[in-house]
Amino acid sequence: MSVARKIFVVGGSGFLGQAICHNALARGWEVLSLSRHGAPSKILASGSPSARGVKWIRGDALDPASFREHLAGCTAVVHTVGVLMENDYKKMVNIGSTSASSRGSPPPVTYERANRDTALSVARTAREIQGLDTFVYISASDVLPLVSPRYISTKREAENELLAHEERMRPVILRPGFMFSSDRPVSLPIAAGVSLFNALYHRTPAGCLLKHTPFAKAASPALRRELVASAVTNAIEDSRISGVLEIADIERIGNIKAP
Numbered sequence: 001m002s003v004a005r006k007i008f009v010v011g012g013s014g015f016l017g018q019a020i021c022h023n024a025l026a027r028g029w030e031v032l033s034l035s036r037h038g039a040p041s042k043i044l045a046s047g048s049p050s051a052r053g054v055k056w057i058r059g060d061a062l063d064p065a066s067f068r069e070h071l072a073g074c075t076a077v078v079h080t081v082g083v084l085m086e087n088d089y090k091k092m093v094n095i096g097s098t099s100a101s102s103r104g105s106p107p108p109v110t111y112e113r114a115n116r117d118t119a120l121s122v123a124r125t126a127r128e129i130q131g132l133d134t135f136v137y138i139s140a141s142d143v144l145p146l147v148s149p150r151y152i153s154t155k156r157e158a159e160n161e162l163l164a165h166e167e168r169m170r171p172v173i174l175r176p177g178f179m180f181s182s183d184r185p186v187s188l189p190i191a192a193g194v195s196l197f198n199a200l201y202h203r204t205p206a207g208c209l210l211k212h213t214p215f216a217k218a219a220s221p222a223l224r225r226e227l228v229a230s231a232v233t234n235a236i237e238d239s240r241i242s243g244v245l246e247i248a249d250i251e252r253i254g255n256i257k258a259p
């Protein structure tokens with residue numbers, strides 16, 4: 001039987017975060033979401049279970065004072081913040097934003113701040129909270145061609161720091177490849193392309209020609225967002241799961257039927 005849990009989703013309003021909140025609510029868990037803009041208006045307007053069930057907190061992962069009090073009583077944190085494009089500054093304004101924006105220029109969005117520092121800021125704060133014993137970090141598999149290597153290196157830096165504190169909080173690190181969902185229609189043709197490429201690469205002689213190109217690493221399955229969300233909640237539930245979960249592990253754990 002599912003134990004009563006209270007989880008704190010950093011980025012619960014995002015693409016994956018929403019699916020995690022939805023999945024956790026369906027298990028009867030208490031769900032809090034932290035994001036700079038709070039509840040997405042589309043969710044509020046939909047009247048969906050998430051609209052009513054999630055406690056939406058406005059705050060910044062880089063500013064512990066904006067969320068610390070809400071961690072009390074939580075048993076797990078799920079961190080989903082991350083940027084693929086460093087100059088995606090409109091989507092990423094962080095601490096310092098109060099002082100910096102008052103000077104008229106928000107701090108630049110860097111991979112370091114978005115992918116690594118937001119996670120380490122929340123993890124450091126979470127380690128102070130009694131009873132909070134699990135930290136799930138949404139990392140990424142190095143499968144995307146032509147993306148800056150710092151996208152992955154900053155993810156790995158965060159992973160290493162979380163793994164270094166595993167005696168205090170169980171780290172669960174998911175490394176998905178591309179994620180898709182019918183909720184994000186643009187992701188569907190990309191996922192179809194990834195699947196086709198994967199099949200060509202592994203099952204036809206054409207794969208040999210691609211082996212030494214930057215595209216070779218893209219020959220990995222795209223994952224349904226809901227499957228990744230299910231892997232997150234299944235991993236929270238099973239304390240034997242710890243450490244890095246690669247794409248195949250995510251598929252396996254995500255497919256375990258919830259109790």
Ligand SMILES: NC(=O)c1ccc[n+]([C@@H]2O[C@H](COP(=O)([O-])OP(=O)(O)OC[C@H]3O[C@@H](n4cnc5c(N)ncnc54)[C@H](OP(=O)(O)O)[C@@H]3O)[C@@H](O)[C@H]2O)c1
Pocket residue numbers: 010011012013014015016017034035036037038059060061062080081082083084091092093094095118138139140141176177178179180
């Ligand atoms: N999408 C993919 O195909 C894919 C593939 C592999 C790995 N990943 C990884 O999976 C994770 C989730 O991706 P996604 O596509 O769901 O991202 P997303 O849709 O961009 O969601 C990011 C969430 O983080 C919040 N956020 C951003 N900065 C914040 C801050 N400083 N403090 C608090 N909240 C903040 C955003 O809300 P606000 O803007 O309101 O703050 C939003 O809720 C990322 O780490 C990404 O690198 C994604």
